[in-house]
Amino acid sequence: MQKLLDIISDIVSQGFAACGYDSKLGKCTHSNRPDLCEFQCNGSLAGAKLYKKAPMMIANEVAGALENNHAFEMVEAVNPGFINIRLSRAFLADYLTRMWNSETFGCEKDASPRTIVIDYGGPNVAKPLHVGHLRSAIIGECLKRLNRFYGNKVIGDVHLGDWGLQMGLIIEEVRDRQPSLPYFDSSYEGAYPSEAPFTIGELEEIYPTASAKAKADEAFAKRAHHATYLLQNNHRGYRALWQHILNVSIADLKRNYEKLNVTFDVWKKESDAQPYIPAMIQDMKDKGLAYESQGALVIDVKEETDTKEIPPCILMKSDGAVLYPTTDLATLVEREKLFHPDRVLYVVDKRQEMHFTQVFRAARKSGIVRDETQLSFLGFGTMNGKDGKPFKTREGGVMRLERLIEDINKAVYEKSLESSHMDASDDREKACRIIGLAALKYGDLSNQASKDYVFDLDRFSSFDGNTGPYILYNIVRIKTILAKFAESGHVLPGDQSISAPQSAGAKNLCLILSQFNECMDQAYAEDAPHRICGYVYELANAFNGFYNETKILAEPDQDKMFGYIRLISMVKDVLLCAINILGFEAPDRM
Numbered sequence: 001m002q003k004l005l006d007i008i009s010d011i012v013s014q015g016f017a018a019c020g021y022d023s024k025l026g027k028c029t030h031s032n033r034p035d036l037c038e039f040q041c042n043g044s045l046a047g048a049k050l051y052k053k054a055p056m057m058i059a060n061e062v063a064g065a066l067e068n069n070h071a072f073e074m075v076e077a078v079n080p081g082f083i084n085i086r087l088s089r090a091f092l093a094d095y096l097t098r099m100w101n102s103e104t105f106g107c108e109k110d111a112s113p114r115t116i117v118i119d120y121g122g123p124n125v126a127k128p129l130h131v132g133h134l135r136s137a138i139i140g141e142c143l144k145r146l147n148r149f150y151g152n153k154v155i156g157d158v159h160l161g162d163w164g165l166q167m168g169l170i171i172e173e174v175r176d177r178q179p180s181l182p183y184f185d186s187s188y189e190g191a192y193p194s195e196a197p198f199t200i201g202e203l204e205e206i207y208p209t210a211s212a213k214a215k216a217d218e219a220f221a222k223r224a225h226h227a228t229y230l231l232q233n234n235h236r237g238y239r240a241l242w243q244h245i246l247n248v249s250i251a252d253l254k255r256n257y258e259k260l261n262v263t264f265d266v267w268k269k270e271s272d273a274q275p276y277i278p279a280m281i282q283d284m285k286d287k288g289l290a291y292e293s294q295g296a297l298v299i300d301v302k303e304e305t306d307t308k309e310i311p312p313c314i315l316m317k318s319d320g321a322v323l324y325p326t327t328d329l330a331t332l333v334e335r336e337k338l339f340h341p342d343r344v345l346y347v348v349d350k351r352q353e354m355h356f357t358q359v360f361r362a363a364r365k366s367g368i369v370r371d372e373t374q375l376s377f378l379g380f381g382t383m384n385g386k387d388g389k390p391f392k393t394r395e396g397g398v399m400r401l402e403r404l405i406e407d408i409n410k411a412v413y414e415k416s417l418e419s420s421h422m423d424a425s426d427d428r429e430k431a432c433r434i435i436g437l438a439a440l441k442y443g444d445l446s447n448q449a450s451k452d453y454v455f456d457l458d459r460f461s462s463f464d465g466n467t468g469p470y471i472l473y474n475i476v477r478i479k480t481i482l483a484k485f486a487e488s489g490h491v492l493p494g495d496q497s498i499s500a501p502q503s504a505g506a507k508n509l510c511l512i513l514s515q516f517n518e519c520m521d522q523a524y525a526e527d528a529p530h531r532i533c534g535y536v537y538e539l540a541n542a543f544n545g546f547y548n549e550t551k552i553l554a555e556p557d558q559d560k561m562f563g564y565i566r567l568i569s570m571v572k573d574v575l576l577c578a579i580n581i582l583g584f585e586a587p588d589r590m
């Protein structure tokens, strides 16, 4: 559906043309003085220079030509030459009716849908999910839903980290603890046990122990490096042990992501890129791009226009081990083969920007991706504590995701005790999990992704202000009114039509509703979930204003009451659509 602002601009452009002026002057904007008008056009000011006339003269002529247009309730020329516009109520209602009857509430699917791989989540096996991975999961999930909403084919890939030094560290630590396991016996030829030699709890303790040990004990570190190399080169026993680490870890990760309402279409991992590495490197050598430097194999990626130094991308170390850029490049080879994507979008901590600059350039130079394939890096900022430092537990340790979720659910539970609408404790707990997730996700998504933000449990879980719970509170309020309406035996006549708004609050609510496609288009074009949050908050506020000034169910005029019910039903539908894209849902009560 054409955006309302564009429809208005078209009408005003025709007004300019009818008076003999360039129609381009008719571009309108939302008014920055809502007390005076809803839309405005400043084209007469530019026209004044073009036509050597007073701007006010042009504005008056055009306003006169538009005076009887059915779309407008008021068209007024004001000094020094603005055209102020207020929309006709019937016209606005008609627009909303069409919007409500469209599957995407007036958003238009992309005319040329693309295949998009989104690389997000990025957890490392055997390490617990911590808040650092939280942002990637939350933002990536939202962008996946948003891109799908616009009709694209989206493949969400978790891209597990399973191929780095952490694997060698774990292997060597397990060896030190259980040296008699067959994985370490090079003469063992039988089948390996199907049971893992550790639980997830043990695994999570093994990694930090091994990591600390490697820092203090050089011989251990060396062993870990070598084990990593052997693993990457198909050591049978290490492969079997690695498979156990993977299985145990993935089961745990899936459970955690489920709690976040985050899902992936493919569970690919760094190791899946390994088979593509030899041919890729050979090709880079053949093309004269990869060369040896101080024993390592590198590819230059600097460009003349660089303002800061972009070091060569290291593909292989002198001991033959491959590195992070190598697996990311080979993963692109695989993605090209499996999905032939038009775009690959990485949602990763912004501190990895240099890595992705190198990888993208190396991929282009060596022809791993097609020229038209878009490679994008959405680098997000750090989630900080109130002290401005990366978020930690109260004891100063790394905050695990599970614990964070527990904390937020508890905070929401306590706040909900102040609200009188929920009784049964089972219900309350279930609702609080839903609200807690909204608090967490909205708290994150409402900030521009690239910025750092402060995780403020108390603020995020508040039922007031620009928070997830506040948005849900308004949805629940609508649900409650609609339930009461149904209980009282009313049935709406079938059609989904919006009545012309009569009060200022109702009109404001309608105007905000009409901006849904405009805001979503912007969020889509900019990969910017915070724009959706901004819209949702504005809509919730507009509903709140309308609700406070309107007796809905007590309205004696039935037609009027039905009109209100339809309007708030539409508000609910639009809010639910938006929060679904944000990645959370609304409870029935709170």
Ligand code: ARG
Pocket: 119, 121, 122, 123, 124, 159, 160, 161, 328, 346, 348
């Ligand atoms: N596992 C990495 C980390 O924890 C993030 C992976 C991001 N994705 C990628 N294709 N490199 O830092």
